[in-house]
Amino acid sequence: MKVFCVAEYRFDELNPLSIELLNLANQIKGDGSSEAVVIGKDVGKYAEELAKYADKVWKVEDDSLENYTPDLYVDVLLQLIEREKPDIILVGNTAQGGEFAPYLAAKLNAPIATDVVAVDVSDGVKASRYLMQGKLMVDLKLKSTPCVLTIRQGVFKEGTEVGGEIVDAGIKPSRESKRKFVSYIEPEVGEVDIAQADIIVSVGRGIEDESNIELAEELADLLGGVVAGSRPVIDNGWLPKDRQVGISGKVVKPKLYLALGISGAFQHVMGMKDSELIIAVNKDPEAPIFGVAHYGVVADLFDVVPELIEKLKEIKGA
C-alpha cells in the first residue's frame, strides 16, 4: 500500500497527530510506503520532523499557501494524488482535516470514513469508528481505492523512526482560493484558569438548568476547587467559554475531576482523561464517561451531590 499522510501545523508547531498518521501508515503499508505531504509557504522545518517517520516527505510550497484554505489544499492535493496514485490518504480528524478531507474525497470520487480509530488492510480497506457519541462502534468496508480516512488523535502514538527523504513535489496551486483567510482569534481569558486548578467539579447536560450551577459551585467551594463544564453547558451560556473542558476548550489535568451529568463524548474526554482521579456521576449506566473514570456512580446527580455537600459541611464544621 502507498499511504499518504497530510500533515498539519499551526502557530509554528507541527500537530503531533501528523506523526500519529505516519505511525499508522507504517503499520499498514506492507511492502509499500508511508509518504507525508506538507503544504505551506515555507515548510522545511516540518518536513524534517516528518521525515524521521516517513519513507518520503512531499513538500508543496507557494506564497499563496501560507495560510490554510480548503480550496487550495484540495487543489494541490488533487494534483499530487493524480500523479503519485496513493491507495490510502490519511488526514487528521481536526478542525482543519475534518474540513478539507470530505471535499477532497468527493473530488476524487473516493470513499471516506471519518474519525477512524482502527484500520485493517488484510482484505481491502476496513475502518472502525464510533457512533452515537461513543456508545456504539462500526466496522466499515470502503468499497474502492483510493480512499480517504480521517484519524482520531491519540490512538496511534506508538511508532518507530523510518528516516526518509524530503522531496519538492513541484506542484503549485492552479487557481486562487475563493475562501480568504482573515485572522486567528485568541481564546478569551476569564477570571479563573481551570487548567491551573487542582480540583474541578465539572457539569454536563445532566445539570439540566442554569439555576442548578449553584449546586456545583457550592460543592466546588467546599472542596476548594472550581466549576467547569462540557460543551452543552457552554452552548447554553450557563458557564463562560473559558470554563469549557475538551478539544475545543481547555485540556485539564487536576488531582480530582468530578464529572457530574457528563456523558463523555470524545471531544470532552480528550480534555480531562489525564486527570489524576476521575469520579463520574451519571444516570445512564452506558455513558462513555464510565470508560475513562476511575470511580463511577450510576445515579441522579441531584440525589448524590446534596448528600456529598451535607457530609463535607459536617467535616468542615467539625
Next chain:
Amino acid sequence: MKIIVLAKHAPDPESEISVASDGKSVSQSGLVYDINDWDRYAVEEAIRIKEDKGGEVVVVGVGTNCDDTLRKCLAMGADRAIKIPVDTSFDAYTTAEVIKEAIKDEQFDMIFAGLMSQDLNNAQVGVLLAAMLDLPVATAATELKVEDGKVIARRELEGGYLEEVELPTPCVITIQSGINEPRYVSIMGIKRAKSKEMKEVSVSPSISTLEIEKMYLPPVKKAEMIEGDPSQVAEKLIEILKERGLI
C-alpha cells in the same frame, strides 16, 4: 437572501442504544428521534439572517420519517420544506447526492448544515455537498456576518482558538452548536406551519461507497462502580477523597 438548511431527523444518542439482530444496524426500539441538535442551531441562524435581511429559508430533510423535524423547522420560521423520502442509512455520499439532485432547480445564496449528525457523527454531508456543487465551504461556524455577496465566518479550531475567514456567496457553511440560542416553537408557529408547503421530491440514489460489516458495543475499561443509596455513595466518595488527601 435565500438559505437552504439541511435538517436531519435523528435519534438522540442519550436514548437507549442497542444493536439490531442483523448485527449491522442500530435497533429502533428505545430510540427517541428529534431534529439533530446541530441542525437546530443551523435553522435558527438561517431564520435570524432572514429576519434581518429578508429572503427565504428552505429546509431540506432526507428520510421517509423526517416529517416531524421538517414541521418543527417550519414552526420555528422556515418558509417551506423539501422532503426527500429516501433512507440513505450510513453513507454520507448517498445523502449528499440525493440532496444535490433535489435542490438542483433552487437558486440560493447559502446552504447551512449542522456540523455533524448526533447519531452518526460523520461530519461529512455538508462538505461533500459543497464539493459536488463546486462551492466554497467553511465548517464549524460559531459566528456569521452576512454582507453583500460575501459571508465572514468565524470557525472553531482547537484549544479555544477561532479562525476568521471570508467566503463569496453562494457557499456552504456548517454550523457549530452554541452559535445562537435556538427559539422554542410557539403555538402560533405550529399553526402557521400547517399552511406552509412541504414538497416531496423523489430521487433515486446511485452512489454507494461504504458497506457496514459489523456494528457492536465498544469494548470499554469500566470504572470501579460505587453502589448504595445516595448517603452511602457520598460516604464512600468522602473516604476515597480522604485517602487521596484531597479533603
